[in-house]
Amino acid sequence: MRVLVTGATGCVGAAVVHALRARGHAVVEGSRGAADGRHTMHVDYMQPRSAEAWSQALRRERIEVVVNCVGILMPARGQSFERVHTEGPIELFRGAALAGVDRVLQVSALGVGDDAEALATPYLRSKLMADDALASLPLDWAVLRPSLVYGPRSQSAALFATLASLPVISLPRHGWQQVQPLHVYELAEAMARLVEQPGELRAVHELAGPAPITYRDMLAEYRRAQGLGEALWLPVPMPLMKLLALAAEALPQQVYCRDTLRLLERGNTTEHNALPALLGRRPTTMAQGLAVTAPQPLVDLRVQLSPAAQWLARGSLAFMWLYTSLISAWLPQESGVLALMARCGFEGDWGIAALVFSCSLNTVLGVLALRRPVPWAMALQVIAVIGYTTTAALNMPELTLDHCGPLVKNLPVLALLTLLWLAAPAAQPAPVAARAAAPARMRAT
Template identity: 85%
Template sequence: MARAARSAALFATLASLPVVSLPGRGLQRVQPLHVYELAEAVARLVEHPGELRVVHELGGPAPISYRDMLAAYRRAQGLGEPLWLPVPMPLMQALAWAAEALPQQVYCRDTLRLLARGNTPGDNALPRLLGRAPTTMAQGLTVTAPQPLVDLRVQLSPAAMGVARGSLAFMWLYTAFISALLPRESGVLALMARCGFEGSWGVAALVFSCSLNTVLGVLALRRQVPWAMALQVVAVLGYTTTAALNMPELTIDHCGPLVKNVPVLALLVLLWLAAPPVRSTVDARRSRALPASRVRVGA
C-alpha cells in the first residue's frame, strides 16, 4: 500500500474511535489536499518545469483545524459524534517521547512539533498548477475511500437497537429499584459494608448508587450521545473494580457475577459505535487526503 494510503488509513482509524484524543484542543491548522490532485500537480510540473530549484507549497482550498479534519473523516464513514478528549500538550510530548522507543515512525516529538507549528502553505501553488480551485475535503471524501486500519463501523437495525437499549435500561433500573425497595433482602447493604461503607456512609452510598443507576437507565432509553455512553462504561468499570478489590471471591464465583460485566461492556461499546450521525445521513464513501505538501522541482 502506498505511503499516502497508510497515512489516510491512520487518520480514518483515529477518527473512527469512540473516544478521539486531541493534542491540546485540536486547533492546529492543516490544509489537506487530495492525493489525486497532488499527483496531477506533480505531472504538470514535470510537463512544464519552469524555473529549477523552486519550492512549490501545495495545500487544499482552505486551512482547517486538526479536529475538523478528523471530524470530516468521521462523517465520511457515516459515524456519529465521538467523545472528544483534549490531551494537554506536555502529556502528549511525554507520550511521544515514550513512543519513540517503539518500532513506529508515526507518533514522535517531531510530528507534534510539526503539527503545533501548523501545516499550511504560505503561498498555495495548487490552484495555479491545476488551473482551478482545489477540491474541498468534503468533496474529496466522496471520490476515493481510505481503508481504516481497523474497521469499527457497526450497523444495527432499529429493532435490534431497541432491544439492546431496553435490556440495558432494564438492568440499570431494576438494580436501582430492588436496591432501594429491598436494601437488606437484596444484600446490597452487606455489600456496601464489605466495601467499607457502613452506617450513615452505607446509606449515603446506597442513595448515590440508586440515583446513578436510575439516571443511567433513563439515559439508556434516550438517543445515544457520547458522554452518556462513556458514563455507562465508567460506571460498569467502577462497580466491577470496587467489587473485585473488596470481594475478590466474586471474581472466581462459578456464577460469574463480575465476569458477566464483560459482555455488558461489549454491548455498550457496540451501541456506542452504532450511534447514527447527529446530522443528516452522510454518504458512507470515504476518501484519501493528505496534509499540505511541498514539491521541489529540479536537482
C-alpha cells in the same frame, strides 16, 4: 515523455504514475521491490549508488524526467532519514545531471526551511538537504512541498481515520493546530502538469488544500466520511501526548512518533499555496475528496445494527440499570445491597447515602439507555460499570473468583456498551452530494 517515478508503490508515487500514464507518458516505476526491466527499476536508497551508476541506468532507460516520491515519516528497521531523504536522492539527482535528464521533480514537505525549529527536526532537515542539493545542480528542477496528503495508500490518512473512528478521540491540547490537507490525486495532477510545463522551472512550490482547518475539524471530516455518529473529544496535555508518541515508536508502525507530533504542533499551512495556479482551479475540499475516495482506517471500527437489534440491546441495558435500582431501593436488606455497602466502607448513614446515590445513578443510566445514544451518556455508563466493578473487586476479591462470575459478567456488558456506542448513527448524514460536486477531473486523474 519517458519518466522515472521513484517510490512508485507509495501513496504519492502510485498516484503520480497513474496521472502520468493517463496523460500518455511512458512511466518507469522505481521501487525497492522492483527489478530492472522495461517498466520497472530497482531503487533502494539504503544501498549507496554512485552518480555514474545512476547515469548509466537513466541513459539505458532513456529517462527524460525524474520524479522522486520516496519518503518516510519515521525510520523503520534498517532505514535512516540520512539515506532515504538525503544521500540516496542526491546520488540520483547527480546521476540525472550527468545523464542529461531534462527535469527533476522532488517531493519534499511543507515546513521545510532553514529556521532553527525546522533544522532541529530530523525529518525536515533531511528533506532540506536534498532540496538544496538539487537546486545547486545544472539541470531544470522543481521542489514540491505538500501539506498533509490524504487518499489511497496514505499511511497518515489511515492513522487519522482510525483515530477519528474511536468513540473517545484524544486531542493534543484542544486540537487547535492548523493543517491544510490536500488530496493525493490533486497533488499528482499538479506534478503531471509540472512535468509537461514548457520553459524552465527551477522553483519551490508549496502545495495545500483550499483553506486551513484545525486538527479537530480534520478528524471530524474523517469521522463524517465514515458515517459515524458523535464522538467524545478529550483534550490531552502535550507532555502526555509526547510520552504516548515515545511509546508508539516501539510499535510496528511508521506514522506516529515524536517527530510527527512536533510537526503537527508546528502547524502545516501555507500563505503561498501554488496548487490553485497549477491546477487552474480551486483545490477540492476535504469533504469532497473523502467522498471520492473513502478513508481506509488501519482498524475498521464501524458497526451496523438494525433498529430492532439496537432496541434489544438498549432495552436489556435499561432493564439491568432499572432493575438494580428498584430491587436495591425496595429490598435493601433482602437484596444484600447494604451488606455490600458495608464491605466497601459505607455503614450507617453513609451506607444509606451511598444507596440513595447508587439507586439514583442507576435510574438515570436506565433512562439514558433508552434514549438515542450520545457520547456523554455512553461514556457515563461505561464509567459506572468500571467503577462498580473496580470497587467490588478491591473490597470483595472473592467475587472475582466466584464460579458464577458476578464481576466477570461486566466484561460483556462493557462490550455491548462499546458496540452500541460505535453503532450510534451520525447526527447529520454525510453529504451525499459531495461526490457529485467533486471535480470530474480529480476522479479521472
